[in-house]
Amino acid sequence: MANSSEISYLQQPAKRTFWSIPKAYQDSARGYFLISPPLLYSLVMLAAPLVLVVLLSLWTQNYLELDRTITLKNYVEAVTEPLYGLLISRSLMISGMVTLATVILAYPIAYYVAMFGGKRKSMWLLLITIPFWTSYLIRIFLWKVILGYNGVINGSLMGLGLIEEPLTFILYNANAVVLTLAHAWAPFAILPIYVSLSRIDKSLLEAARDLSDNAFQRFFRVTLPLSMPGVVAACLIVFIPTVGDYVTPKLLGGTDGLMIANMIQIQFGKANNAPLGSALAVVAMFIVAAISISFVLLTRRFLKTKG
């Protein structure tokens, strides 16, 4: 071995750094490393407050002091008091209608951009985000101007002599809340539907035509089923947050349009009963979770389209 020194130099074990851990470990370690900032962030900002809310809901408010004995009293009240039941079912009803309206309105827009957008696709997607360029509060007040007693709609209809006195069913009730929320959440519905539509292989559409489908049949047999993942995602994205919406019903809902989040706010504020408010929040959360999960389970057969 004339040049053994050289060989031993070459065969020196590589320095053990983070990057030289065996491949399998390395991949998962790298994965954890990558998600740790957001994971930490969501632990602190989401999980911790959630734990606090659950804890709070198990205590009771004793005038000015918190009684820290664990009890389910708040939950019993939250479930048995008819007013809360009414507010929760109204919230579900309103956001259900919002979801339906949003998805039905969003689908044709997403369809147009995905199928006929051509080179202008990104321009269309940019235009869809334009409502976000102003604050949500300002948009709510704009809706007030449009829908109000002396607003744009009433003014023009009366000016045209089509109505004698202003319509009152368009503001300060559930209709106004549905209208405003559907408008506000449209982009969130358009984008997932657009994505699933644009992923459809065009030759599948041609194959349907070739197998003697007309345009309608093709839509219901190929396009719609293949875009269901986007539709399901859009439903969840719109439904889950709107159940707990608070600003819109507060400003546009009048008394008929109040939702569960407004009651939770009252409990934390005027009523000074944070534990009951927490219990209501937890109940609402579980109901929304249950509805969303059953929705996903029910639509699961549409989601198995991965080629």
Next chain:
Amino acid sequence: MISNSAKPIIEIKNVEKRFGSVTALDGVTLDIKEGEFFSLLGPSGCGKTTLLRIISGFDFPTSGSLYIGGEDMAEVPPNLRPTNMVFQSYAIFPHLNVAENVGYGLKKLKLPKAELERRVNEALALVDLKGFGPRESHALSGGQRQRVALARALIMQPKVLLLDEPLSALDKKLRDAMQIELRRLQQTVGITFVLVTHDQEEALIMSDRIAVMFDGKVSQLDTPEKLYRRPANRRVASFIGVMNFIPAKVVSSNSKSLVIDITAIGKATLDADEQYAAGADITVGIRPEMLTILYSETADDKDSFAATVNARSYYGDMTYYDVRINDTNIHATISMRNTAGRPVLAPGAKTRVSWRPDSFTIIANV
């Protein structure tokens, strides 16, 4: 085989297709006969796929007309045409299983369940996929997807089945097997098949007739054998197989025969259906397998020339030689089968090569 008198099922008359400033089809006229296996062959961009899409109705011609079964197709959308297509990507519906895919086009006939099932199973049996009905479509291999696509189109009992490069996504072994099988299937069902391909071997193996296309035009329409033996021009000759092009001079010409002087090889008398002026410059072509190496420098064959091996490529069953003819700068490619006792010549080896006058074909300089 298809007799010459078979009536045309597809008549394409002077079809032009322009996409903006690009001319994809530049006046194509051809007839496709009932029951034949017809191929559109050409390099990519020659317009063959556009022509297929015009026949299927996914594109409409800019000018010219198309008749299928005697009916003008100018206003007929693809769903109402008596054609069905096997797509290059196969376009298997991912949300449906195999049986639902195959039965897709029959759905609106509102057949009784048992009848639908019977027809689907029949179609699956035809393409050798018995019992595959309940399989999920994403669990299929490439070859199986192709069979499903075939069954899905054939179940519609079209007058014409259109195939858009159906074998290009398969590996070589499977492709070779499918070529034979497609041909057999076509003869079983008796439907007119129109195949688009850029693979000349595939077209030669499967077709009754082939239209070779370049630049949006049909360069030659003929049987595989005629295309190979008597290519109409230099482009067709070099697209299909290998061809040696050698310049020649016309010595004399009459209505029956043509005497030419082939550069470096010598005089030859050919059968000719065309007359040429004496002294005219022409080009003749000869296929590599039409030249025979004699493995001897002194062999005395009337029609032969001396050759020096310049290079060789060994393919196992065959050897391809590049030789210089009679010590001139004219080269020829010769293929020899490596049969028992036949040596493989090394570069530099000298030998004689024999030829027959009827192996030469006159190539139009287009």
